[in-house]
Amino acid sequence: MSLQRTVMAPGRWTVNLTTETPNTLTDKLSLVTAAGFGSMVFLPAWLDPIDIDPDGLLDLSVYTGIYRSQEGRLQLSGPHATAWLADEDGKGNLLEAPLFSVGSPLSNWVSGLTPPTLTAGTVTDPSGSLGWNYSWANDKASNPREALNAVCDWFTAVGGSTADPVEWEVTDGLKLNAGKVSAVYGSTPSVILTAFGDGRENRALYGVTCDMSLHDDLEDYTNRVLVADTSGTLDDYPSTYSSTPYYGPDAASLKMTRKISGIDTGWSSLADVAKGQHARFNQIRQQLTASVSDFCLLDKLRVGSFVWAWDPVNGIYDTANTLQYSGELIWPLKLRVKEVDQPVQQGMGVYLRHYTGTEWRVIDLTSWVEYETGPTQVTVGELTQPLRVAMQTRGIRG
Amino acid sequence: MTIQIGRLTINNPATVGFDGRQLTLSGWMSGPSRQVVSAYRDTLLGYQADPDEEAIPIVWADDSLVDGMYRSLMVRVTPVVGVSEKGTFDVQYELSAELASRQVALEAVTVGGFRPNGAGTSFDTPAEVAPLVGVPADVVDYYDGVTTSIGGPFITTTRASDTGSVAIVGWGSHTAVARRTVSYAMPLASWYKASCLVERLVGSTWVPVAGRRVASGSSASLGWRIGNGLIRLSETTTTDMTFKVEAYDGSTWKSTEFEFAAAGFPLSQLNTVTIRRNSPECVVVRFSTFPNGGYDFPTYIDVKLSRGARFAELHLFSQPGQAITWGMEWNPDAAVTTLSSGGNSYGGRATTAVSSMRNYLFSAADVNVSGSVSNIDVVGSQTDWSVAIGQQIDSLSASTGESFTELFQQYLAPLAIRQKLIIR
Numbered sequence: 001m002s003l004q005r006t007v008m009a010p011g012r013w014t015v016n017l018t019t020e021t022p023n024t025l026t027d028k029l030s031l032v033t034a035a036g037f038g039s040m041v042f043l044p045a046w047l048d049p050i051d052i053d054p055d056g057l058l059d060l061s062v063y064t065g066i067y068r069s070q071e072g073r074l075q076l077s078g079p080h081a082t083a084w085l086a087d088e089d090g091k092g093n094l095l096e097a098p099l100f101s102v103g104s105p106l107s108n109w110v111s112g113l114t115p116p117t118l119t120a121g122t123v124t125d126p127s128g129s130l131g132w133n134y135s136w137a138n139d140k141a142s143n144p145r146e147a148l149n150a151v152c153d154w155f156t157a158v159g160g161s162t163a164d165p166v167e168w169e170v171t172d173g174l175k176l177n178a179g180k181v182s183a184v185y186g187s188t189p190s191v192i193l194t195a196f197g198d199g200r201e202n203r204a205l206y207g208v209t210c211d212m213s214l215h216d217d218l219e220d221y222t223n224r225v226l227v228a229d230t231s232g233t234l235d236d237y238p239s240t241y242s243s244t245p246y247y248g249p250d251a252a253s254l255k256m257t258r259k260i261s262g263i264d265t266g267w268s269s270l271a272d273v274a275k276g277q278h279a280r281f282n283q284i285r286q287q288l289t290a291s292v293s294d295f296c297l298l299d300k301l302r303v304g305s306f307v308w309a310w311d312p313v314n315g316i317y318d319t320a321n322t323l324q325y326s327g328e329l330i331w332p333l334k335l336r337v338k339e340v341d342q343p344v345q346q347g348m349g350v351y352l353r354h355y356t357g358t359e360w361r362v363i364d365l366t367s368w369v370e371y372e373t374g375p376t377q378v379t380v381g382e383l384t385q386p387l388r389v390a391m392q393t394r395g396i397r398g
Numbered sequence: 399m400t401i402q403i404g405r406l407t408i409n410n411p412a413t414v415g416f417d418g419r420q421l422t423l424s425g426w427m428s429g430p431s432r433q434v435v436s437a438y439r440d441t442l443l444g445y446q447a448d449p450d451e452e453a454i455p456i457v458w459a460d461d462s463l464v465d466g467m468y469r470s471l472m473v474r475v476t477p478v479v480g481v482s483e484k485g486t487f488d489v490q491y492e493l494s495a496e497l498a499s500r501q502v503a504l505e506a507v508t509v510g511g512f513r514p515n516g517a518g519t520s521f522d523t524p525a526e527v528a529p530l531v532g533v534p535a536d537v538v539d540y541y542d543g544v545t546t547s548i549g550g551p552f553i554t555t556t557r558a559s560d561t562g563s564v565a566i567v568g569w570g571s572h573t574a575v576a577r578r579t580v581s582y583a584m585p586l587a588s589w590y591k592a593s594c595l596v597e598r599l600v601g602s603t604w605v606p607v608a609g610r611r612v613a614s615g616s617s618a619s620l621g622w623r624i625g626n627g628l629i630r631l632s633e634t635t636t637t638d639m640t641f642k643v644e645a646y647d648g649s650t651w652k653s654t655e656f657e658f659a660a661a662g663f664p665l666s667q668l669n670t671v672t673i674r675r676n677s678p679e680c681v682v683v684r685f686s687t688f689p690n691g692g693y694d695f696p697t698y699i700d701v702k703l704s705r706g707a708r709f710a711e712l713h714l715f716s717q718p719g720q721a722i723t724w725g726m727e728w729n730p731d732a733a734v735t736t737l738s739s740g741g742n743s744y745g746g747r748a749t750t751a752v753s754s755m756r757n758y759l760f761s762a763a764d765v766n767v768s769g770s771v772s773n774i775d776v777v778g779s780q781t782d783w784s785v786a787i788g789q790q791i792d793s794l795s796a797s798t799g800e801s802f803t804e805l806f807q808q809y810l811a812p813l814a815i816r817q818k819l820i821i822r
Contacts, residue, residue, distance in 0.1 A: 197449070312509045319574065319575035326674045326675070326684075326700070327675070327684060327713060329814065331509045331510060
């Protein structure tokens with residue numbers, strides 16, 4: 001039972017109700033009734049729904065899910081509202097008419113790909129104009145979510161960078177934001193994850209005490225990329241294998257090639273795709289997981305935003321960043337929150353908001369939720385630095 | 399006979415159980431007053447799940463079998479119920495702990511070496527900075543984390559603290575912010591030599607505080623003191639906030655005072671005392687106060703003290719975005735001169751030749767600092783301010799690492815240090 005929120009992915013929520021929950025209520029919640037596909041709204045505190053209009057409820061939400069499944073009488077679940085772009089299976093309000101532009105900024109593409117279930121949020125245009133002919137029949141992007149991913153990838157290569165990619169976000173207020181990560185989420189962290197202390201720092205930086213664990217792998221490591229578009233045209237990057245510290249059993253430098261085919265011919269440069277993919281995979285993938293016991297972390301930590309992380313004993317530091325925190329100068333690592341998995345905690349407000357066909361209705365479930373007490377798991381990373389000697393000054397190995 | 403549990407030395411336990419790893423003790427702690435015994439009890443409880451001192455020394459005078467570093471303490475105490483037949487106040491305690499190591503072998507992860515100057519950049523010239531690590535002078539097997547040759551540590555100097563000598567080990571040549579894993583070992587008895595310490599005043603007795611919990615009654619002004627055997631800070635008045643800074647010259651403590659101001663008003667008596675870190679290698683205490691006149695916004699002073707340092711590092715800040723003018727006054731005013739070198743362009747200032755063995759320094763890592771030596775102001779209004787207060791000892795000023803220039807270089811080279819027990 002938890003609220004899982006992931007960057008640019010549908011996520012998942014589950015809520016268990018107590019056995020004291022009235023049948024009259026759970027009957028209402030049955031999938032076969034009008035409550036299906038309603039919005040499950042989680043607030044950091046209980047509010048009387050009489051005092052909030054249904055739209056205001058969404059504005060206060062720290063997690064908005066789609067109510068889609070009922071296990072027995074008492075377990076409710078579904079994906080995050082991000083699934084309104086397209087669910088885990090790619091189903092959704094697909095754009096059946098082709099969307100064509102000879103060259104449009106990101107905001108035009110986001111506007112054209114926003115389904116009616118979401119409203120326009122804030123889109124900050126990076127440089128570049130994409131000419132593309134989008135159609136649902138396109139293998140690369142058969143639904144709005146995949147189309148947005150493809151569009152963002154293109155703008156990342158042209159107007160963003162590996163360190164500051166172009167992304168989209170579905171907010172808990174059901175708005176669609178897009179732009180460079182630094183524009184969507186801001187580039188200054190408001191939370192520091194640390195093994196040593198907690199408390200607010202000048203009310204501008206929230207310290208979160210946590211247990212951190214590190215994960216390093218070379219599962220996706222690549223030092224050369226081959227690409228082919230749908231017409232069979234080939235390109236590569238780099239022309240020979242990039243230098244690597246690794247060796248194979250033949251005692252020769254490792255040669256690990258990634259092949260990507262079926263690139264849509266609408267893209268302007270196969271070489272850029274190859275270069276971008278090389279930059280993405282020519283590195284150790286590093287992930288940091290923090291286990292946090294704070295109440296309703298989702299209220300303080302926006303999934304997708306940057307956080308500081310500081311645990312030099314375990315190699316979590318970055319000599320490039322100096323920060324005054326808790327009376328000491330520290331050199332923390334700046335990472336992005338990729339995923340938060342938070343239990344539904346006592347003290348939160350839980351509501352089901354749905355439209356009956358004639359009016360909005362809000363069911364207050366707060367009194368009947370089986371709350372959890374476990375820690376919140378925060379996954380941060382991956383580090384976007386390419387594999388290099390600088391790993392000794394930043395990140396995981398000192 | 400007695401048993402040492404962390405910083406406490408108390409009467410022999412009534413029962414001792416030891417299976418080679420798990421130690422269980424029970425007994426009574428006695429003291430001359432209810433308040434002192436309560437303070438001992440608080441200290442003992444403070445060692446439970448202490449985030450800053452993961453293991454503590456336990457030394458039993460009767461039998462060295464149990465001596466070692468212990469962690470995972472469970473402590474249970476009874477309230478103080480009344481005076482005993484002997485006329486003392488007693489507290490019953492039970493304690494269980496797991497032996498971490500019979501030896502004290504440590505790694506100290508250190509990151510840093512350059513301080514930002516308040517204008518968004520760092521002191522990045524190696525000649526401007528001198529990172530130092532303080533360790534008990536009788537450490538062995540010292541390794542500085544980078545030197546490949548076999549040899550002794552690069553000891554800049556050895557300083558005499560009132561709890562034992564401390565070796566000041568330099569980083570030698572370095573050119574950028576760096577991380578080093580220093581390692582060393584020491585006798586069990588040296589764990590607290592020249593260590594950092596938070597104390598609370600109970601009657602006329604200073605009692606050590608363990609952990610981060612401030613015992614009731616010590617959060618008010620005047621009831622606290624932090625020190626490292628070389629300098630110690632406390633508060634002296636109940637009107638305007640005044641730091642009393644005492645310096646140990648090798649045989650006696652000499653003192654002076656510093657006052658601070660914000661937005662043109664002296665800071666008021668401290669409201670709260672919060673321990674943010676309490677480990678032998680470093681303590682950090684946060685005080686809250688406010689400008690005494692015209693403004694009532696909260697103002698905070700973080701005080702960091704490291705092992706072996708002759709100065710405390712202060713960081714003053716107010717509400718987010720609240721840019722104000724900061725100031726500091728050395729009290730009593732005395733004939734002083736401005737230092738002509740040693741980072742003066744960054745605002746470093748020092749008093750000189752006040753009297754033999756009493757030569758206090760204050761220095762600021764900020765480009766906006768100006769004013770006379772005895773009354774220093776920040777010209778530009780800003781949200782926070784960093785400054786050091788401490789002492790330079792005249793008789794040592796010609797020694798390596800002890801002149802004001804070198805002390806200022808040490809201040810410009812802060813290190814974040816975390817030490818942990820290892821098994822070699």
